[in-house]
Structures are given as C-alpha cells and as structure tokens.
Amino acid sequence: MRDIGEEGGRAGRREGRSVFFVDPPAFCTTVERLVAPALRSRPVAVAPPGADRATVLALSDEARGAGITRGMAVRQAKKLCPDLVLLPPNPELYARASRALHEVLRIYAPVIEPRGYGHAFLDLSGTERLFGPAIDVAARIHREVRERIGLPLSVGVAINKLVSEAAATVGAGDVGAGCIRPLPAGYIAPLQVSAGDEERFLAPHRMDVLPEVPAEIRKRLDDYQLELIGEVAAISESDLCAVFGRPGRELKSRTRGIDLRPVLPPEVRAEYHVSHTLATDTNDWGILHPLLRRFTEQLGRRLRQRHLAARRLTVAIDYTDYTSARRFVVLSDALLDLELWDAARRALTLAMTRRVAIRMISVTVGRLVESGLQLDLWDTMETTEAGDRKRTKPLPNGPLNPDVRSAAMQRALDTITTRWGRRVLSPHTIHGATDGSQRDVTAGIRSGNGQHPQSVGAPAR
C-alpha cells in the first residue's frame, strides 16, 4: 500500500470525502482470458470482425508492447504484430464480469458510479468507522476481486474523482504511449493521495495522467511543449484563459487537483452513449438510418431497464476528412425506440450539413429523468390486493393517444425480447415511416459493414 503525502496538506482531511476509482487494466482482454486461458501471454485485441477498417477497441499488455494502441486500424495492428489474436466484442460477457465486480464493490460502497465496463467511481465518505481507513478498504476490495473473479485491479483513492482516477492511472502505469512506469506483473498496490496533497501529487506527472482534459487542449499544450501537469499549474489562470478562453479556468483547477463533481449512482447518471465506425465512409441515408435504428433500440432498452427517460438526444458525426459535427434535439421524456429513432434522424439531418461521407457516428441520450412517475389519464395502473401493480389496457380512444399505444407496443416488444432474446425480433421494416419509405433494416445494416456497434456506455478499455 502506498500513501502519497501521508502528513496531509493545508486542506487536511477536507470534508472527509473518500472517493475511489476502480480500474481493471485491459478489462476486456483480461475477461476474455479468464474464459479462454489459452490466450494468456499472447497478444490479444478486441475488434469488430470482418471489416478491414475496423479499429482496435481493447488490447492486452502484450499487444500494447508490440506498439498497438486503442483506435488503431486492425490492418495496421496486424502488420505491427502478426501474431495478434483478434477477438470479436462480447458485450454480454463484459457486462456479466462488470456485474460480478460491482457485487463486490457494493459490499463497501454506498454510492457507485459505473464508468464503462468494469470501471467505477465509489464514494466511501463517512464509512471509515464502519470499514476502517480508506486505504485498507481499497486493499480489501483489491484482494476480494482478485480471489473471487480473478481480475487485477488498480485502485486510486483521493478526495475527488479527478485525483482518484489519476491515482489509479499512475498506479496501473497505464498512460498510453507516455508510460510512466512499467505495469507490475502481479499485485498493483492501491494508491492513496491524502487530502491537501492533490496538487503536489499531480505536478510531476505528464498531462496524459490528468483525466477530463479535451483533446484539443492537450494538443495545444503539446505544441507549447508543456508536458507536465505542474508546468501548466504554474501558469496563471488569466494567462490560461487568454489562450484557451473559458476552459482555461477549468484547466487551472484540474491541474491543481480541484474537482467538485459528485459521485453519481447510475439512476442519475448523466447520459448513455453508443458509437460506430463505418466500414466504408458513406453519407447514404439507406445505411445511416438503419444504423440509427439499431443504436436507438440499444439506448431505449437501457433507459427502460433503468426506468429513465431522456430529455436530450445528440448525434455526433466524424466526416471522412476528420472534421466533426454534432447536433442535439430536445425530447419530451422519451424512452420509446420510435421516439428516440425519430429524434436521432432529425438530429442527423441537422448535423449533416456537408456533402461529405461519414466515417463515424454516435448517439448520446442525456438529461435523464425518472420515467413513468407521472401517470396518464388514458393509461391507468391498478394496484392488486397483493400490492403488485397491474397495468390495465390503455383506454380505447382511437388514434388520438399515440403515446399510450406506442408505449403498449413497446412493452409488448420488450416482453418478447426479454423472454426470447433480442434476435427473435430483428426489425424488418422501419415502423412509423411517414414518407412511405419502408426499407429492410437488416439488409441495410448488413450492407453497411456487418459490424457490431462499438460500445454502449463509456468506451471499453
């Protein structure tokens, strides 16, 4: 166990906050190796199958050692490492492993904010009398996860999310090309940054360690040859604002280890995201619309499972010339596939202002609220004597209440897919097309590239 700045600092044990960041290094490939031990010690990468332009989504340390990085084209990765074992993404497996990991975390943490497969922020503030010092809890979590699931963990402990994530990154030595120290072969000791020592801890590290810094700011800092966090922290806020505008103030705060974001449970999680890199750049609506349909089904399922509704949907696109555009549409507590799909098409129409092919498309639903709280006059619920809620049929009032009818249809579809699986109801035609342009969605996706969407939630690591 390591404790940076044991003596504490000027802030002392400020507000008694204790935030953990749990980072299972190379989570996807590690999980794949747990189910296929023959892959151990071999360079492994996860990438969508059957497409030369697919990019690497996750990779093992051996693959990284061969010079492969996340986001690299599969073709290039194979050139660098001919022995590379390519595995298709297995979201169900990763989700199962994440659930198993969170079961352990839930023993200790009252509030967990998942962040992509396996990764999570934990807020253990106020649990010291119950579980003991934070660093001991981190060690216990580390040991139990290793024993129960077989996953190595890097755990960072600090008073906020920013520094705990940086500490976990430093602990894992996982800083991409600018690797600070080699990843230890076995045990990765939890790393705690004492309250008040955030700035001193961050200062000697490269900017790569600092999370939540936009790519364009990183690039400009690189142009100015400002490589260390401490070098940026030494610049006055007014000078940073003169260069970066308003984000300069936030950059100053972050380099000093200041972060006021709370740890939020999934119920109040800010947004869900899904993205996809196309096999062949295109701006053909016949390919993009069915893709949006698939995305919105995934996002809609997530929202409904968590009883959430979205009030904003954003579509972001990367053009083939590496410029990007994004547009959002405001929703009225949307959680049905058709609502989301309609909004996604509108947002895509707004975003696609150029006659240039698209290489990547993503959909994000945000401003999430609890759904189904407000009861509708034409869709009543009854509580049975046993206390169970029984939904009565929507009252018959013709075509005037599409919300209720659509919701009833969505419930029926969800019931079928929950019982028989998602593939049993592969969408064949696009429902609700008002222009009469019904088309075969499955064919559209197959003609796209046959890839699976890259990820749901935060990107896989």
Next chain:
Amino acid sequence: MKFTITREKLQEGLGAVAASIPTKTTLPVLSNILVEALKDGLRLSGTDLDIAVSTTIPASVDQEGAITLPARKLVDIVRELPSASIKIASSGEQRVSIDCGKSRFKLLGLPREEFPAFPSVKFDGGWKVGSKDLLKLISHVAFAASTEESRPILNGVLWELKPDRMRMVATNGHRLARMDVPITGAGGTQADLIVPPKALEQIRRLFASDQEIEIARSENHLGFRSASTQVFTRLIEGPYPNYEQVIPRENDRLATADKAALTSALRRMSIVASDQTHRIRMAFANGVCKLSVQTPDLGEAQEELAVGYDGDPLEIGFNASYLLEILKYMPTDEVRLTFKAPERAATCEPVGWDDPASYLTLVMPLRLID
C-alpha cells in the same frame, strides 16, 4: 389615404391587433399591420395565418385607402408620440407620413395586395353568446391544454356548443379542466369545435365582458365578431379524446381544504421538490394533510395542514405545479379534493360556488416509488 385620429384611440387599436403579429416570420408582410381608412373609421388588421384579428376604431377619414405598415415600428412610434391628434397620409402605395404636433415621420410599408385575405366566414345562422359566459369558460379551462407536440389534438380546447349549454374541456393527458355554462337562445346548431388556446386568449383579451359575441364557422375556421372587432382562427381537426371515460365516478375519499392555505403549503414544498418532477407527497388522515417532499440531491421538507378529511388514510403523490395551477383557477376560497387510490385520478372542485356554471378539474398522481 388620409385620416386624423387621437393618439389614445390609435394606440388602443394597435394594441388589440399587435398581439396577433408573429415575432418571427418568413413572409415579410405578416410583420405588418393592414391599415384601412374606411368611411366609418379606421380598420386595423393583423394575422399570423393561424389567427387573424381585425378591429375598427373611430377616426376622421378625409380620403379612403389602405396600406400595410411595419407593426412594431408603428406601435413604437405611436407610444412615444404626445397625447394629441395624429394625421396620417399616404403618398404612393408604400409610404405614409405621420404628423403629430411638431413630430413628423415617414414610414415605408407594403402594398395592401400583399396582405393575406381573411378567412371567409359567414355569420348568418351562427351562434350568439354572451361574452361573460365565454370569457368565464376560457379563463377557467384553456390553461389545461397541452403545449407539447406529441399529441397535437391536445393542443386544442374542446368547445361543445349545445342549445342549452356550452362546455369547454382541455387536457394535457395528465390534468384536465372541464366547465359547463348554461345558455339560452344561442341559436345555431350543435357543434364540437377544437380551438387553439392562443385564439381563445385573444378572445379573452379583445372582447369586453358585457358584449354579445357572434360566432360562426366555415369549413376549418371559426370566426368571432362583436360590433367593432373580429377574430378568426383555424380549427384543429380530428376527434378529441373521449374525456368522459377518464372522469372518475367512484372517488369516495373526500377532503376539503382552504385554497389559500393549501396553495401556500404547496408553494413552500415545491421549493425543495425536484425541478424535473415537482413531486410532492400528500398523506391524508384524521383531518390532517401531511405534505412532504424529499429530493435526494437537495433536501427535504414537511408541513401539516388542517383539512376536512375522515376517510381511510391515503398517501398520494402529485406534481406540485399541476396542483398549484389548478388551485389558481379555482373560483372559491374552499376546494374539495376527491380520491380513490394513490394511482387513480383525483378531482378538485370549488365548494360553495354561487354560479350556475359547474367546474371540475382532475389531475393524475405521480407514482410514489417507495
């Protein structure tokens, strides 16, 4: 065109018409007011193509004619002029001069031919209703109409005209307001009309409460006419939802409360309620209503209110803003709330209302997760 008018009369006429002028439009002439100098006075008209308003004001007309003038500029100029008579004269098709005291303006307009024609609605054989009854219906019901686009039909107010009564109903799917007013000698035939609330708001604003209003419909327009003012609106087409089936008949738990006290308590609770759901909890038992709110990221609040309630204990959740809005339009100091179950519609009615009209509002609860 040449006429003289007092500043007050012109300002009054412009005020009546200006509200129908759209703030943003792709058709430039819609930003203008049609000014027509007629034998019997000055007629001002404006439209956004959904609603058209026309009003006639007394003026001394020396020469008849018409022109359209930019509404906002004309309103601003007249507002700033001193209280004196204003002389307006046109020179050509697109220019007018405005003289008042020592002030002189020249304003460019557009030819009247570009102004869209008003809907042709024949008032012969229409209905005649007292504006007092109509305004009462509008002011108590129109607020409940939906403003969301997901169910367009709910963006309108259902107006049922029958020989012996008028009824208005509006709902957004979560709350509903219904009012009946008995009438006599309205004429016309029985009709169900779905009217945009914006048009009803214009009616409420433009017609005094002691007038008789003539009402007539064409195929998809509705016209309102008094001695000096006409309003036309496009009707919303389609069948209105069967609202009768959602009005609860079996609510057997009754509570009476002081409107002002309940409103104050709800206002206090809603400060701490979620900005998204406005959820508050109301627990009725033994003559007391315990209001409480708990918002995880913010805090909590409780308050007790004396009410007339002797039914079984009941806990029910509501969107506080829906309740506050309903209470705002309740015409009496005391209100009666009725319930059946926590997930069934609740009603709110005035108690002791000395009026021939009958008024009912209902609101669906918010589900209490715990």
